[in-house]
Amino acid sequence: MGVLFLNPTCTVVSKFPRSTDRCGWCRISTGYSWKNKKKNSVYFQSNGNVTTSGGLSSLWTKRLMLTPTIGKIDRGSCLINAGSMALSSNEKTEDEILEKDDGIGILKFLRGKQFFITGATGFLAKILIEKILRTMPDVGKIFLLIKSPNKDDAMDRLKNEIINEELFKCLQEIHGKSYQSFMLSKLVPVVGNICESNIGMEEDIAEFVAGEVDIIINSAANTTFDERYDVALNINTKGASRLISFAKSCKKLKLFLQVSTAYVNGERQGRILEKAFCMGDSIARETITSMAPSTSLPLLDVEGEIKLALDSKEAFQDHAVAQKMKELGLERARVHGWQDTYVFTKAMGEMLINCQRGDIPTVIIRPSIIESTYSEPFPGWIEGNRMMDPIILNYGKGQLTGFLADPKGVLDVVPADMVVNATLAAMAKHGEAGKRAEMNIYQVASSIVNPLEFQDLVRFFYEHFSSSPYMDSKGRPIHVPRYKLFSSMDDFSKYIWGDAIQSSKQVVEATSSEKLSRKLEIASKRSMEQAMYLADLYEPYTFYRGRFDITNTQKLKEELSEEEKKSFGFDDDGSNNLVLWKRPAHSHGKTWGSRETEMNIYQVASSVGNPLVFQDLARFLYEHFSSSPYMDLKGRPILVPRYKFFSSMDDFPKYIWGEAIQRSKQVVEATSSEKLSRKLEIASKRSMEQAMYLANLYEPYTFYRGRFDNTNTQKLKEELSEEEKKSFGFDVRSINWQHYISKIHIPGLRKHVIKGRGMRGY
Numbered sequence: 001m002g003v004l005f006l007n008p009t010c011t012v013v014s015k016f017p018r019s020t021d022r023c024g025w026c027r028i029s030t031g032y033s034w035k036n037k038k039k040n041s042v043y044f045q046s047n048g049n050v051t052t053s054g055g056l057s058s059l060w061t062k063r064l065m066l067t068p069t070i071g072k073i074d075r076g077s078c079l080i081n082a083g084s085m086a087l088s089s090n091e092k093t094e095d096e097i098l099e100k101d102d103g104i105g106i107l108k109f110l111r112g113k114q115f116f117i118t119g120a121t122g123f124l125a126k127i128l129i130e131k132i133l134r135t136m137p138d139v140g141k142i143f144l145l146i147k148s149p150n151k152d153d154a155m156d157r158l159k160n161e162i163i164n165e166e167l168f169k170c171l172q173e174i175h176g177k178s179y180q181s182f183m184l185s186k187l188v189p190v191v192g193n194i195c196e197s198n199i200g201m202e203e204d205i206a207e208f209v210a211g212e213v214d215i216i217i218n219s220a221a222n223t224t225f226d227e228r229y230d231v232a233l234n235i236n237t238k239g240a241s242r243l244i245s246f247a248k249s250c251k252k253l254k255l256f257l258q259v260s261t262a263y264v265n266g267e268r269q270g271r272i273l274e275k276a277f278c279m280g281d282s283i284a285r286e287t288i289t290s291m292a293p294s295t296s297l298p299l300l301d302v303e304g305e306i307k308l309a310l311d312s313k314e315a316f317q318d319h320a321v322a323q324k325m326k327e328l329g330l331e332r333a334r335v336h337g338w339q340d341t342y343v344f345t346k347a348m349g350e351m352l353i354n355c356q357r358g359d360i361p362t363v364i365i366r367p368s369i370i371e372s373t374y375s376e377p378f379p380g381w382i383e384g385n386r387m388m389d390p391i392i393l394n395y396g397k398g399q400l401t402g403f404l405a406d407p408k409g410v411l412d413v414v415p416a417d418m419v420v421n422a423t424l425a426a427m428a429k430h431g432e433a434g435k436r437a438e439m440n441i442y443q444v445a446s447s448i449v450n451p452l453e454f455q456d457l458v459r460f461f462y463e464h465f466s467s468s469p470y471m472d473s474k475g476r477p478i479h480v481p482r483y484k485l486f487s488s489m490d491d492f493s494k495y496i497w498g499d500a501i502q503s504s505k506q507v508v509e510a511t512s513s514e515k516l517s518r519k520l521e522i523a524s525k526r527s528m529e530q531a532m533y534l535a536d537l538y539e540p541y542t543f544y545r546g547r548f549d550i551t552n553t554q555k556l557k558e559e560l561s562e563e564e565k566k567s568f569g570f571d572d573d574g575s576n577n578l579v580l581w582k583r584p585a586h587s588h589g590k591t592w593g594s595r596e597t598e599m600n601i602y603q604v605a606s607s608v609g610n611p612l613v614f615q616d617l618a619r620f621l622y623e624h625f626s627s628s629p630y631m632d633l634k635g636r637p638i639l640v641p642r643y644k645f646f647s648s649m650d651d652f653p654k655y656i657w658g659e660a661i662q663r664s665k666q667v668v669e670a671t672s673s674e675k676l677s678r679k680l681e682i683a684s685k686r687s688m689e690q691a692m693y694l695a696n697l698y699e700p701y702t703f704y705r706g707r708f709d710n711t712n713t714q715k716l717k718e719e720l721s722e723e724e725k726k727s728f729g730f731d732v733r734s735i736n737w738q739h740y741i742s743k744i745h746i747p748g749l750r751k752h753v754i755k756g757r758g759m760r761g762y
Contacts, residue, residue, distance in 0.1 A: 103561025103721020106568055106728050109428035110136040116213040118194050119220030120144035121161045123383045124370060128420045130168055130377055133186060135567060135727050143209055145192045154189040170377040194220045194239040199246055210249045215431060218243050219259045225340040225537050225697055228322060229329030230309040232345040240349035244356050255361050255431035262366040262443050262548045262605040262708040264347040266338040269545040269705040274441045274552045274601030274712040277351045283337025300336050302348045339540035339700030359437040363426050367419040368445040368548060368605035368708060372748040374415035374740060380748025389749050395461055395480060395621045395640055396470045397630035399527060402484030402644030404492040404535035404652045404695040405542035405702040407455040407615030412447040412548060412607035414732050418570040419444050422604050422713060422730030425556050425568055425720055442716055443603005445548035445708040446610035446732035453613005458483035458643040460620010460741035468628015472636035478629030480640015483618030486655055487647010489695055495644050495655020496531050496691045502662025514673020521680020524687050528660045531691015535652055538698010542614055545705005548605030554714005557731055561721010570717055570730010602716060605708035606732040618643030620741040652695050660688040
């Protein structure tokens with residue numbers, strides 16, 4: 001089933017928003033300044049534009065009104081905005097300004113374009129939509145594929161999850177009372193599902209959309225590292241294939257843009273170039289040593305993997321299918337050289353796009369770890385728990401004060417608004433008619449130009465929570481210790497279990513209820529198990545040895561005009577640029593891919609230009625939760641120790657179990673209730689097991705040895721005009737990691753995700 005929506009009420013905009021050059025929230029120029037305030041009405045006519053007595057040009061438009069009939073759509077007398085001669089603050093028409101642009105021409109490109117976006121209610125897509133509407137209100141219709149049972153539900157989701165979202169408050173201020181009508185005149189909900197054939201749209205609806213859109217953006221994805229294999233394949237791999245098939249039916253299509261991830265490069269190490277995948281590419285086959293014969297290496301057959309998932313699902317018993325499918329996904333990913341199910345299925349999605357796209361111009365944007373906005377539409381906006389956020393929040397609450405990570409390793413993080421700006425710049429560069437049908441890839445990352453080391457990251461955590469601690473249930477600040485980083489799973493395990501045991505003892509000593517003591521013990525165990533689970537899950541990232549090359553992205557940045565740099569900048573330029581170049585983890589003497597290919601790949605990452613090292617990340621965490629601690633149920637601040645990092649899985653479990661044992665003893669001593677003591681003990685054990693699971697799941701990332709080269713992305717950035725750099729900037733070298741983590745990301749996480757719970761002063 002599929003239903004297309006267009007707002008049938010927006011024939012006349014009776015009043016424009018109040019005269020303003022800048023939005024009060026983001027301080028970005030809107031491009032409009034209506035000087036004449038006496039008469040600001042605009043009339044829609046069919047005989048051309050006329051100027052009202054107030055001195056403004058009227059809009060000559062056609063209105064597009066779809067009236068559903070039985071099996072057909074009446075596309076009769078209806079309207080699409082044709083633009084206006086809006087005056088800017090310097091008394092020049094917008095057309096004149098755009099003609100003078102000497103950069104990529106982002107605003108000129110966006111004007112009048114019609115978009116089709118999947119994953120529209122997701123974190124990144126909403127920021128992209130907001131940016132387009134704020135910087136170019138004369139954009140055409142933006143069709144949003146929304147998973148809904150019917151048109152009414154789709155409209156409700158559009159209003160509740162997009163239009164009424166806090167993210168759009170800058171647009172609300174700009175448009176005032178006409179905000180709702182403006183949004184409904186631009187955003188068109190389309191009932192559908194990328195996991196279904198024909199992406200879930202009815203035939204006539206699909207035909208109409210195919211005849212309208214200029215740009216398709218696939219932002220739909222399942223980002224859970226250990227998702228069920230069948231589920232992840234259906235959206236990340238098969239979904240991409242379904243959408244590129246739909247793209248072939250789009251008559252006006254100028255560009256297909258796929259939002260991917262820099263970590264599709266799997267377990268590659270050293271400088272990782274912006275290189276496209278071909279069908280059957282296997283990271284394991286690339287990295288194998290000469291000691292293993294090539295005949296023993298697994299071949300990657302995408303269709304075979306899809307069939308394997310379906311067959312396995314049928315074979316597993318109903319009660320075990322969910323867990324077994326999760327295990328199968330991780331197993332298949334690691335066999336072929338990827339960290340987890342998420343990046344493996346995204347890589348296979350890229351392969352299918354490259355294989356099936358034909359002559360469709362295609363751009364793939366590969367961001368590294370996307371976190372909260374750096375500046376636009378306002379700093380710190382975030383939605384949901386991103387990759388490092390569970391670690392941050394648990395630290396602030398005093399529940400997880402150490403983690404498995406290489407202290408000098410780099411966490412490749414990039415703010416969401418920089419990814420959006422790079423996306424718009426790449427779109428404008430490659431989306432004009434007449435462009436060659438190439439595959440252009442941009443990596444948006446920080447690990448080369450502005451690396452963020454874990455030791456700095458956790459220092460930022462500590463500084464933040466030290467000055468802005470969480471509050472406990474009694475309103476008291478939660479004091480956090482400095483974050484500990486462990487280089488081995490054994491050390492981390494000992495730490496976690498030791499902490500759990502200590503906590504259990506404290507609970508036992510604090511209560512005389514055996515039943516309560518037992519419950520608390522069980523909760524503590526679960527907490528520790530969660531910590532171990534996270535450590536295992538994140539290990540490929542906390543020990544990641546690659547750096548993402550951003551050459552394409554840098555070249556893109558250089559093409560921006562000065563004005564574009566102000567509005568669309570994405571330069572993550574830090575003071576410690578290339579500080580890790582001398583380290584073996586950075587290069588290993590390897591360079592993946594060749595720059596001589598005609599297919600251009602853009603990796604958006606920070607590990608080369610602005611690396612975030614784990615020891616810094618832990619320091620940031622400790623400092624944050626020391627100053628701004630969580631509050632416990634009694635309103636007391638939760639004090640957190642410094643974060644511990646363990647460099648091996650051997651060390652981490654010892655740490656985890658040691659913590660658990662210590663907490664268990666404390667629980668036993670704190671309560672006379674055997675039943676409560678037992679419950680607390682079980683809770684503590686579960687907590688430790690979860691910690692071990694996470695450590696194992698994250699290990700490919702916390703010990704990741706690759707660095708994403710983003711030369712292409714850097715070149716793309718250089719093509720931006722100065723104005724485009726202001727509005728669409730994506731230079732990750734400009735990020736000050738301490739300020740971003742401590743003052744933007746964590747406060748945003750606590751405000752928008754936790755919604756102020758356990759906090760004071762937020």
